Amino acid sequence: MTDLEYADHADALLLQIEQACDQITEESDVDLDAQRVGGMVTIVFPNRSQIVINQQRPLHEIWLAAKAGGFHFKFDGQAWQDTKGQGEFFAMLNRFATEQAGEPLNFSA
Template sequence: MTDLEYLDKAEQLLLAVEQCCDRLNDDVDADIDAQRVGGLVTLVFPNKTQIVINQQKPLHEIWLAAKAGGFHYKFDGQCWKDTKGSGEFFENLSRFASAQGGLPLTFTAKLT
């Protein structure tokens, strides 16, 4: 993957996360505050816990930090997969956000 391809895919991922937060706030009153600064998105939940998602440009990875731990994802041509085999980014984000937010939350790669 070239640097430009990585940047395009990483931007799509971050936009999808932001759009999912907007949808969840409208649909299920999740009250997730999504704060974006450049290649970093911080999700702040009502209980003040956070999930941090950021680009790691030199490695062509996306990193996610949650109460469950820290995870690194690489794009495999189809989706962002955990580099240690722990699943797909949006499935994991949904699980971690649900645990931290206290209600079922579903994040998807689909942009609206």
């Protein structure tokens, strides 16, 4: 993957996350605050816990940090997959966000 291809896919991912946060806030009782600074999105939950997603341009990866730990993802041509085989990005984000919010949340690809 070229640097430009990585940037396009990574920027699209961060935009999807921001839009999903807005939709969740509009359609549920969970008030998420998504703050984007450059290549990083911080999701702040009502209990003040956070999930941080950021671009790692030199490695062509996306990193996700949640209460459950830190995870690295690479784009496989169709989706962002955990580099240690633990799953797809949005499936893992849904699980961690649900745990931190205390109710089901759905971030979709």
